[in-house]
Amino acid sequence: MKFTTVYKSIVITALSTLVLAACTRSSKEEAFLGPKVLPAPEGFAIQGDSLGFKFTNSGTSVDFLTGTSYFESKFSSEVSWKVAIVSRANGAVKTLTGTSATLDNVTCPWNGESDYLLFSNGDSCDANLTITGYADAANVLKKTSKSFVIAKSKDYEKVINGINNHTIVDFEPSPGAPGLTVPYSDAMDSPFISKSEYSDRAHGKYSLYCAGNDLSNNGYIGGLDMIKLVGLVGLVKETNANDVYLNMYVKGFGKMNTGLTLLFYELDSLHVDNPKSIAGGLAIPEGSWAGLAKSNDKWIKQINVDWIGWKLVSVKYSEFKKPNTDGCNGNCTLEPHKMRGMSIGLDSYPATGFPAEFAVDNFVITEGGPFKP
């Protein structure tokens, strides 16, 4: 009996201690969990059953270079609402949500940013307003809509929230940012398809589409010769590879062994094969990069494009690695401020011998964080 009594005491004490020691809840200071959600009550109505779209600057065109916009509506009571803006051109989407009794420049502003793909100049858009719990007899949410045209889309070529953005290639016809040039491929894997005016795009009018089949079973299918990133000279100042990102929109077609290979070239020094001098140390020398590669660094990153649809991919420059062959001939240090060239490749990756397919659009180099559209 004595042991039983002692044992019971030990157990009770241990459990009590455990409970008391554990008596902290992360949520105890909050009134409720998650964002506030108020559904439409009985008898709810949208005033005039309408959704207005206003632009802060006078004039009729929606120009996000000069101003911002907002949506306008009035409700019979405070409710949780959603305004979904969709581009008819490429399906870009921005979703605005909130809980209020009105939509105005305070509760529902929009400065042209997006959640999926990017809005572009000239895009016709539809904005649909839905209210939580405000549905018809078939339980389908009622929509109130407004259409408008974006004259000038949001400008990303600047510092936004501490992130410096530089678009390096957007596959638009001139005078857009330069596209990648001559395609090359493994002769055994013919045909290698690359379309530089592919109309399914993340931004603008075109993207780049590549497809092929790794018949030779060596992994390599084809690629596009690199562009000279003349625009980066003097712009990318960051020297820490952890603070520089390469961002791009990539469309997958569900082919699980599709590899997108990215190659970056850094200019550490000139090679004697290329005698052209660098004026002021800033200009890019003309001529083949093959010669320059002998005394400069080349860095590689492979991405397995195993999804379906468009996706924004952001890669830290520090994730780039030395290639297995023909790379790291400079100072073998990742130096983003020395980026001078880029090329891309289509591979059968991670397994060789498979067909591969992707589309890419809007390459942006950012300093200070990944691209936030």
Next chain:
Amino acid sequence: MKFKALILLSSVCLSVNTFVNAQNDFYLNGMGRFLISDNRLSGGALAGNTTTPNKGVSGYSIFDLTPTIKVGDNLKALVTLRLKSPFGAFFGNGTQYQIRQFQIGGKIAGLVTYEVGDINVGEGMSKYAMNNADDLFYKYESQVFTQRRQILEYENFNFGNKWRLQGAQARTKLAIGAVVDTIGAYGFVVRTNATNDANIADRILTGGRLSFIKNNMLTANGNYVGLLDIPVTTTQNVYKNHVFIGDATYGLDLGAVAIKANIESGISTYDFTSPSDSVSYKDYFYDGGVNANVKGLQLNFFGSYKNVGPQFYNPAAQTRRLNVDNSQGLFGTIGANPRAMTLFDRYSNETQYNRTLVTTLGNFMPQYNNASPYGTATPNRTGITLGLATDTSTKIINAELKYEILKEIIGENIADLRNFNVLTTGASFDLGKFIASERKYMFLVGYRNEATTRDGLAKIDLKNSLLDAGLSIEILKKLDLLLGYKKLTSVGNELISARTIVNKVDIATAYKFNIAQDILSTGVNIKFSTNSFLNMTYNWSTNTTGTTSNNYNINQFFLNLTVNL
């Protein structure tokens, strides 16, 4: 290819056989099954629709062979080889060969038993530590439904409430005899996610239970479960979840009444780091109750109280058995719309089960269980349970009545709290035992009623009910007539909150419910032996939502021939 597998198997069997001696054993277990179903889809949802397939025949035959080698008590190895041929495949076309499970186990020094490979994890652990639970009440369903459900459980390795995972486990029991009679120890380590050596970490589930047993009337236990990422160089997401639980049970036999009291308490810590969000949560739970067995009445009276914190997270206990987001194998779409899971799918669709743990509270359908969609460890619940049930000494009638009054601890998306009232009852009556007949005459009825309410600006009022009724009558020796009926109704509204990747409550979506689902199944069961039978049933299921254009019926003839070696 198929002959290679047969040659390999024959070689293994032959090789093993030559090493068998008086101390070693080699034996074969097997299971063959042939399933075929003839299905028809009809109803208002198909009006004017000429593209949706509305009939089809499907099925398969499988043969699972499990050779087992035992070397004394120290080593046991088994592998289950499967041949599966889909219905309609001639001369073996489309036949699949797979290794269904592989396990090595044994005993070390006569004290520690262990298994490595494909193992069932969680034996004896607290339901707040490890639980693989179905949120649907079907304890008193007819055998005609149970036999279908058992096919799913076999295919998905659902044995009790354990999880089938890959790793290692060991257990031991030591007789001490001093302060305690017996100390039991159980531990396991499994891998739930594999690294890609690039940016996805290995994820390891580890845990165990330490038990102290005195006189079988007093036990004290400690449980631990940890789900941890082992990061690689460029891992983007790092996840860590630790759960510590202590529980104790004390029994007292007063002669006419035997009383058992139990108390359980635990804490969880959760850390998730990702490029887009990083969070840390800490929370706890406690659960205590008393059970009084009145021997003269052959009844148990029980009551308990629990408080499970809103951020008490444990994937090993909260991962749902059914994944409601999976597509339906039978008539997966109607027109352009995917068909949502129904009562009929829950016991007939093999692909709806989760086979691994998920770190985020999964989506659920409130019409089936809104109070405890994640099992006993459903977070953000507090309240009492009262009830009574027949005790195990009754062999003819089993019955229970349970009432739960629960509510949320903190509101979701609004300060007002949900209230849940759940009545669960059921009974089975073995007429055969009652009249001392050798034949089986079993009658069952079960009922669950659940009411969810919330006042304030975001009102909720949802009423769910589920009725089960059935019988199985041995009309001839080894020939059973089966009949079963299920009815689900769900009326009202609810706001269901999404969860982010870090388990934060996100935006809620409003739903209105006006659902009625009926299933009537009838058939025969012919027993060849204890575990071998031929089962033929016809099933009528209707699904109505108050809108004719969404209503549909599925009628199905189902044949199951199962032979166990």
